[in-house]
Amino acid sequence: MRTATSRAVAAGIAGAVALATAGCGSTEQRPNLPRPPVRIVLTGSISTDRVSVSPRLIGAGPISLVVANLTDTTQRITLETADRGRAGIRRTTPINPRDTAELRADLRTGRYTVHVATGGIRAATLRVGRRRPSAQNDLLQP
Numbered sequence: 001m002r003t004a005t006s007r008a009v010a011a012g013i014a015g016a017v018a019l020a021t022a023g024c025g026s027t028e029q030r031p032n033l034p035r036p037p038v039r040i041v042l043t044g045s046i047s048t049d050r051v052s053v054s055p056r057l058i059g060a061g062p063i064s065l066v067v068a069n070l071t072d073t074t075q076r077i078t079l080e081t082a083d084r085g086r087a088g089i090r091r092t093t094p095i096n097p098r099d100t101a102e103l104r105a106d107l108r109t110g111r112y113t114v115h116v117a118t119g120g121i122r123a124a125t126l127r128v129g130r131r132r133p134s135a136q137n138d139l140l141q142p
Contacts, residue, residue, distance in 0.1 A: 034134040038062075042126075043067075044068070045068045045070050046095070051077070051114050051124045053114050062104070067095065069101075072097050074095065075094070076091060109130060112128065
């Protein structure tokens with residue numbers, strides 16, 4: 001009986017020492033970088049004659065573009081920069097008729113076009129202004 005109790009005590013002490021050792025952190029300072037701006041949601045639709053996006057003027061930062069396909073054919077949205085000399089293309093997966101898709105991107109200042117590959121459907125233009133403020137002190141952010 002006594003050996004079982006002493007083993008339990010020894011195991012408890014070893015566990016406490018292990019936890020105390022693991023709890024010690026380093027003394028290095030970690031940089032406190034500000035959070036990115038809050039992600040904003042843009043809505044869009046693909047109709048038989050044009051692509052529309054709302055709002056069309058936003059500040060730079062992360063976005064989520066939710067697009068509804070209102071046509072009778074499968075479409076695929078492409079978001080690309082309209083400024084020369086800057087490459088930047090994002091595409092959705094194919095969007096079935098009467099379905100939606102989401103495209104996420106971190107946009108910089110400039111002009112962007114939102115279009116589909118199907119001819120005859122006009123593209124939408126998206127203007128991105130200066131960067132939105134950090135979400136550093138905003139509570140309850142995901």
